[in-house]
Amino acid sequence: MPENDAFWDFYWENHLQPMENLGKRAAILAVSALIRRLAGQTSQPLRLLEFGCGEGQVIGSLLEAHSKVCSLSGSLGVDYNARFLAQCRQDHPYLRCIEGDFTDPDLLAGLGKFDIVLLVNALHEVFSDCYSPELNQIDIPAAKMRVEQALAAAADRLEPGGWLILFDGLEPPQVVQEVLRIRFRDHRARQGFETFAQEYQPLQITYRQVDGPLCVELPWRDFTRYITKSIFLGKRLWQSERLQSYQYFTEAEYRAAFVRSGLEIIDLQTLTVNEEKWRDLVDIDTPGVGFPDEHILIQSRRVDPNSSR
Ligand SMILES: C[S@@+](CC[C@H](N)C(=O)[O-])C[C@H]1O[C@@H](n2cnc3c(N)ncnc32)[C@H](O)[C@@H]1O
Numbered sequence: 001m002p003e004n005d006a007f008w009d010f011y012w013e014n015h016l017q018p019m020e021n022l023g024k025r026a027a028i029l030a031v032s033a034l035i036r037r038l039a040g041q042t043s044q045p046l047r048l049l050e051f052g053c054g055e056g057q058v059i060g061s062l063l064e065a066h067s068k069v070c071s072l073s074g075s076l077g078v079d080y081n082a083r084f085l086a087q088c089r090q091d092h093p094y095l096r097c098i099e100g101d102f103t104d105p106d107l108l109a110g111l112g113k114f115d116i117v118l119l120v121n122a123l124h125e126v127f128s129d130c131y132s133p134e135l136n137q138i139d140i141p142a143a144k145m146r147v148e149q150a151l152a153a154a155a156d157r158l159e160p161g162g163w164l165i166l167f168d169g170l171e172p173p174q175v176v177q178e179v180l181r182i183r184f185r186d187h188r189a190r191q192g193f194e195t196f197a198q199e200y201q202p203l204q205i206t207y208r209q210v211d212g213p214l215c216v217e218l219p220w221r222d223f224t225r226y227i228t229k230s231i232f233l234g235k236r237l238w239q240s241e242r243l244q245s246y247q248y249f250t251e252a253e254y255r256a257a258f259v260r261s262g263l264e265i266i267d268l269q270t271l272t273v274n275e276e277k278w279r280d281l282v283d284i285d286t287p288g289v290g291f292p293d294e295h296i297l298i299q300s301r302r303v304d305p306n307s308s309r
Pocket residue numbers: 024051052053054055056057058078079080081084100101102103119120121122125126
């Protein structure tokens with residue numbers, strides 16, 4: 001069977017079933033299409049680098065799918081979590097991995113250059129690592145600066161004209177400061193929200209109860225944080241998820257940071273990944289307001305100073 005688009009649609013439909021509702025699916029599909037495009041333009045095998053590769057679901061499945069056109073020895077995953085890397089090595093034995101901090105200049109200096117760099121759900125952890133016990137929340141200006149430095153360092157690992165793909169959380173626009181009113185579907189959902197408000201570490205969550213026990217008003221930003229974490233409440237993963245803010249940059253901040261990092265945005269999509277599950281928990285009472293687009297997928301290219309474009 002020729003490996004046309006229909007072949008790949010079928011391939012990914014089968015291979016990505018276990019991660020059906022996770023946003024990284026969108027990133028994998030986008031990078032798969034990119035690899036197919038680039039492979040038609042060069043005879044050299046493509047080198048992929050993923051910062052924060054975790055268990056290797058993203059880079060591992062891409063290399064597995066495109067082993068004919070990607071370089072296995074020239075591709076690399078980096079992560080500082082030894083436990084995730086052990087799982088990665090078990091699941092994807094052909095993938096080269098390094099245990100280390102991808103914000104560490106010494107580690108970066110020895111990595112070489114790549115054709116595609118992946119940042120999939122990785123930079124929000126750099127942001128969240130800037131939690132300040134004195135402030136009792138993330139030191140936001142310092143954290144944003146650190147994220148931008150990590151983005152620039154990732155861009156620096158690209159060959160001129162190489163591609164950086166980012167998938168991560170999206171902060172609502174600055175203009176959206178208003179409060180919205182939500183109504184929990186039942187007392188269990190309301191109790192889950194209470195746990196969220198008390199235990200979420202990155203930022204102080206504010207809300208006030210109105211119109212009975214199931215209804216609260218809260219800033220749009222805090223709602224976005226709640227709703228994107230709601231799927232973990234009551235689960236084992238909540239203990240690690242409560243420490244992480246998915247959101248750090250608005251779309252405008254992403255755009256500005258990409259330009260400053262020498263990256264030209266070729267495609268940008270905002271998306272929502274779990275709306276069906278959210279509808280089981282809450283209704284939004286504020287007229288004309290829907291669930292937020294809370295993730296972003298950016299495909300960008302390192303500006304090539306020698307290009308005539
Ligand atoms: C949410 S997971 C995503 C894993 C993978 N990209 C995926 O989508 O399946 C984020 C990963 O980034 C890693 N990470 C976060 N900050 C890091 C840093 N500064 N250096 C190395 N790894 C980091 C974490 O250990 C974790 O494995």
